[in-house]
Amino acid sequence: MSLDANPEPMLQLTDLHAYYGKSHVLNGVNLEIMPGEVIALLGRNGVGRSTTAKAIMGEVVPVGSVRFKGQEIGGMANHRIARLGLGYVPESRDIFPTMTVRQNLMLGIKNMRRPGKWTIDQMLEMFPNLGRRADNAAGVLSGGEKQMLTMCRTLMGDPELIIIDEPTEGLAPLIVQQVGEMIAEIAKAGVSILLVEQKLSIALKIADRVYVMGHGEIVYGGTPADFATREDIRKEWLEV
Amino acid sequence: METLVFALLNGAIYGLLLFMLSSGLTLIFSMMGVLNFAHASFYMLGAYLAFTITEGTSFWIALFLAPVLVGGVGMLVERYGLRKVHAQGHVAELLFTFGLAYLIDELVKIFWGRTAVNYRVPEILDFPLFTLYGAQYPAYRIFILFVAAFMLVALWYLLKKTRAGLIIQAALSHPHMVGSLGHNVPLIFMTVFGAGCALAGLAGVIGGNYFVTDPAMAVQMGPIVFVVVVVGGLGSLEGAFIAAMLIGLLQTSAISINASLADIFGFIGLGADTELGEITIASMAPMLPFLLLVLILMIRPRGLMGDREV
């Protein structure tokens, strides 16, 4: 995990600020992700983790620097960011309710002429729940199924870095395990992951490094092993 | 027999024109969810541009150029107007186009005057194709038939065979998400709107000389276009086609019926000299489409062929 082994980070946030109207939500976030790395972003509710993700994707206006593969992407239209190889699974899931599961997946593909590593059928096979509902309108899926669908849809676009916001929310324990495995699987395929998560068990199991956020800035960064020893951080910033 | 044949022939042509006019709206309405009130104004614009181009060059150039120009105007409107309004929801979009209709109508009056222009059917199409029961059947109507068929096929391809339709529908519910998946939503919106307007423009090129090209043509065609789109069913091209033909035939054949309500409902005691009884079917023709609209929405809100509610 030596940083100088690979001098160019995949994603680098430098002094990132963001606002909702007048409220200043992010006050200077610094964070970097190396290629192939899985990063967990922890923190209490409302500290601004989702906002960080949105600022990267251009859904809220980022002030400061957001560099992806060395290129400044702050202020870019989000489809261009996506085309650079960033994938995003939002907290709100945002499935397309009137379309079938299959059509949802198809929309994940950026370019029909250049399909990616994953095919729709593979996905449906990997998640039998989805496979059963492949031709149903996505709007009728159960909460958990929707979560799976969102993740699969993003993968269809072959991202190099994928930002996943609270993937296990509202999932049955068994499925939480499954999702954990899936994320590990994705990581194995060489995709970098920025995982915004509450459930420490999952986060610590998969992550290469852990960041903890508090009040709109990063208050801790380190390996899971180190983090395990930092009772103080957990007390102060994660209320466990 | 004679009446029937004529009703069919004329109804079909009127229906085809209605279809041409509404196909662009179907495209815009179903893909972007925008009830484009200015649609008929783009139709008018097409007719006027075609008139000007025809004056300078020829009808055949106008046939291609005018729709392209109208489409361009549509794209500009989308880029600098509609896009801004989009975030405020459908009502705002609709009102925007509502105001736009006023604007286009007035601009047309500035450039082309308040009275009809002399936009005529081109010489080579201006001959009677055949004579039936003493009435001539102009060749231009067959031309209309061909253009309509071409539009039907082109649109069908666009809607069914391209992924653009899917992307736009998705963007209706979650535009950000669609962008995050790597699709250039604004560009697609602009293109679709432009294409829809171009179709209206094409209808204008064809309909402007079949009817009359004057500043009132937009207002007159406006509401009926909505009837076609809604009755046909949202997003359904086939539906729009069927509805257009249905309305065309309905209206035309109603005109040829001389019977009054008293003749029809006489058996339940409706007198021929009562006010209700005096009304003839022919005089009810213009309100039939709206009757159809209300009935359809009440009985089958999805329209004839629609796959979702309006």
Place this chain on the structure above:
Amino acid sequence: MTDMTASHAALEPSRSDKFRQRTVPLILFAVVLLVIPLFNPSRSMVTLLNHMGITIVFALSYNMLLGRAGLLSFGHAVYMGLGGYFAVHVMNWIAEGTGIWGSVPMFSMPAFGFGAGALAGAVIGWPSCRRAGTPFAMISLGVAELVAAAGFMFDSLFGGEMGISGDRMNGPELFGLSLGPVDEVYWFIAFWTFIGVLGTYAFTRTPLGKLSEATRDNPERVEFVGYSPQRVRYLVFIFAGAFAGMAGGMSAVQDEIFTPENLSLIPSGAILIATYVGGIRYFTGPIMGAIVMTYMGSNLSDYTAGWLLYLGLMFVCVVMFLPDGIAGIVYGTADTIRQGRAGEMWRTWMLRLMGLALVGAAIITIVEVAFRWSDGYGEVFEPFGLQLTVENPLTWVIGILSLVLGILALRRAAKGGGK
């Protein structure tokens, strides 16, 4: 228990707040209505005021649907028209004076309109209120066309193209008003406008009024707190129809005529525009919209042939840049001043005003020159003694330069306003 009442008190606006926010504006409104005649307005000014009063009630009734219940209607004029038609018929019965009609005062026409509007709402609302959204809008469009067409067919009810006329100088007088001259009609209109404003405002304060907002926001959830959204919509629709009918009754007395065209899409569209331009999110928005649009509709056409163009432009601009309408500007400015930020905002405001003036000047120049050019009267647009024609390069310099400068200024103002 004590802290309960304490928190309760904190939650509800205090008595004085209520008085300040609700009663005072109404009193002010009444005072304005009372004071206007002191300025001795000309007869056409009174006529204009009367029309404003009618449009205010009409717009408020429309906003019960659009702003409050979220129902976009393209056919609201149907209810005003039917209410008005009924009132005109009543006026004619009064003129005949047979039976009970001889003792009905002309002053009560809006009440008849109210009843007829409610009845029309009850009949037509039944099929149309089952759905909200686009189906509702489209049904209203179809209904409007149908009713207007019927208006041209049933001459005995609607009088055909010519409409039906009445004479307001019949029946017993009330409050010593013969209702002959327009300034007497003014008091009639003022009275009923006040009733209309009071009535529509009171409606927003009722459980049904609140539920209509809830139904707009989330019809599904309404079902799970014990209400049928259809029923809520239907009832609101009846009330909206009733107040529209009341406006119709006012108009029947003021104009003494109703024509089928009063039922058509054109007045329906006009009230939609007026209400929206005024601001549908505020109760007072429609009032402002009604005043401005009535004024423009009746006076602008005297000054320029391009009034429809200006109207369209203004409307499009409101939709694009001021979704909260005139009321949005008014309350926004008032807030700024109240928060004592007028000082920091004044530069932005000046910039904005300057930008607007420049853009306005550019548009007016171009439009006026264009209209004169297309009219072919050979007239010349001569602001401040300048001879602006299409050939004159000065025209284009003024037009384009001030347009560009104006837009630049507006952009800056927008940036300055954002921080």
Place this chain on the structure above:
Amino acid sequence: DTLKMAFIDPLSGAMASSGEPAYQSFVLAAEHINADGGVNGDMIEILGLDNKISPKESLVQLQKAIDQGARYIIQGNGSSVASAIIDAVNKHNARNPGEEVLFFNYAAVTPEFTNEACSFWHFRFDAHTDMKMNGITDWIASREDIKKVYLIGQDYVHGEAVAHAAETQLAEKRPDIEIVGNELHPLAKVKDFTPYVQKIISSGADAVITGNWGQDMTLLVKAAADAGQEIPYLTFYGGSNGAVAALGEGAIDTLYQVSELAANMEDVSDEQNALVEEYKERFPDYDYYYHRAFVTLDMFDKAAEEAGSNDPIAVAHALEGMSVEGGYGAATMRAEDHQLQQPLYITTVAADVTYPVDNTNLGWRLVEGGVIPADAAETPTTCEMERPD
């Protein structure tokens, strides 16, 4: 001083093409009178007020006009509007004695206005439906080859009046003629007249009579041309802007019009022809059509000067029985009912004329025997007028 006259008609919107040329005609007529020293020394100013063709809006504009000091109201487009104005003017004059206004109606032709519904405050400067129809039916009566006639019109007072007049007069003059159709279509709503024309063809009609105007006129004849129909269309308003253009060559000898003007008639004074040319030059979009505008103002000028005052009541009294020498024959205001009496002309379209219309090379030519002298056009009236003392 200025003498304000309010011109209330559509000056914007779909019907502006009917109101505009009339407005221009009145403006030009006023200029001529002003150049001649005005009316009792006062200069006429025509206030153009836009009523958007709505009866209700017209009343608002009427009120405004009166407020601005106009005591003379001019209107013509649409009998429904005229009816509302007559009613309002009557009420106004009753409610505001001393501020009376007069209404000069230059085109609304429903006969009632100078019959049952006649009013002292209303003067009509156009021949009404029955009079015009007299011309048409006389012409038909002389054409032995016409056996079947089809009536088509707009579904409102004017259209109904035309149909009624045609039926009664034909029954009287040519009882052998069969009326094979009597159709009223909605006003200004029909976009394609083909089905109607088809009906006319199937009926085997030899001639069509119509009171249509504006777009309904244009589209009707256009559909007829498309179907290759070549029977005469006898119209009131074939001169509606654009109708000749729509028909093109097909208009020749099929489109007929009865009106008070025959621009290409032989013995027209040079003065009148100069006026026609002047008009076209000033307003290239339109053609000289509203001859009545000039007659109206001439007669008004003369009456005011005879009365020695511009006061409406005095003028009204002076107008009764007044006559002027118009460009196409003398015109007299009948005192009984305030209906102008003047010669009418039946014209049809021809090429090679001095004054073509619609920017084509076609124009209106007098048909043979198409002159209807004023006394022949005259019809009796049932008017029982109440006059103020």
Place this chain on the structure above:
Amino acid sequence: MTLALELKDLRKSFGPAKIIQGVNLQIEKGERHAIIGPNGAGKSTLFNLISGRFFPSSGEVKLNGEVISGKRPFEINRMGLSRSFQVSNIFTNMTVRENVRCGVLYSMGYGMSFWRNIGNLKEVSQKTAQILDEVGLLDKANLPAASLPYADQRTLEIAITIAGGAEVILLDEPTAGMSHSETDRAVALIEKASQGKTLLIVEHDMGVVFGMADRISVLVYGEIIATGTPEEIRGDAKVREAYLGEDAQALEGVA
């Protein structure tokens, strides 16, 4: 004693998909009953069937002994059953207070009255204030609901549900997306609000479920595979296999 809620062989299919396949369930008055089960098992669908959002394909639902299946949601609500939604379903453009007030109105007997001033309805305002106080949203009462943070929106969702004072309350994943402290607060709130009432709750948070429920039913593929006390369920092998997974204990530790 009649049952608060009784489901008899309840079934629901959407086209060919059989989502609920014969559910029988009896819930006594005053009971706190939890339903757990994997995603897509049909828990929310079951709620929809009970509350009238969907009509059952067959079978019967009884509320206090009366058949309610086939009735419209608002009728069922009026009979004393209220529910919350898995995805917050609030009146976004209204203030928090107005949201709660909408929940209160019907139960106070103000159907759709249009002759009363809502501001003068003392009991309504008091009840509204009381509920806001209970759920801890009093200080946010005059904010637009849309501007609330997520957790507060969830709380508001619960507040609207309990506002009408229904005897039977259905909560669909009330704590989803809440943090631990928020979850604890919500649990306390639910316990208080459901005092003496019947509660049916769907949750994935096992801490909540096992801490609160008197009895638990496990729904898998539209069928109830087990019903019992928390202890019985924890020990049930079938349940472990279908739902909790091997590390049930570990998960609980985190929860």
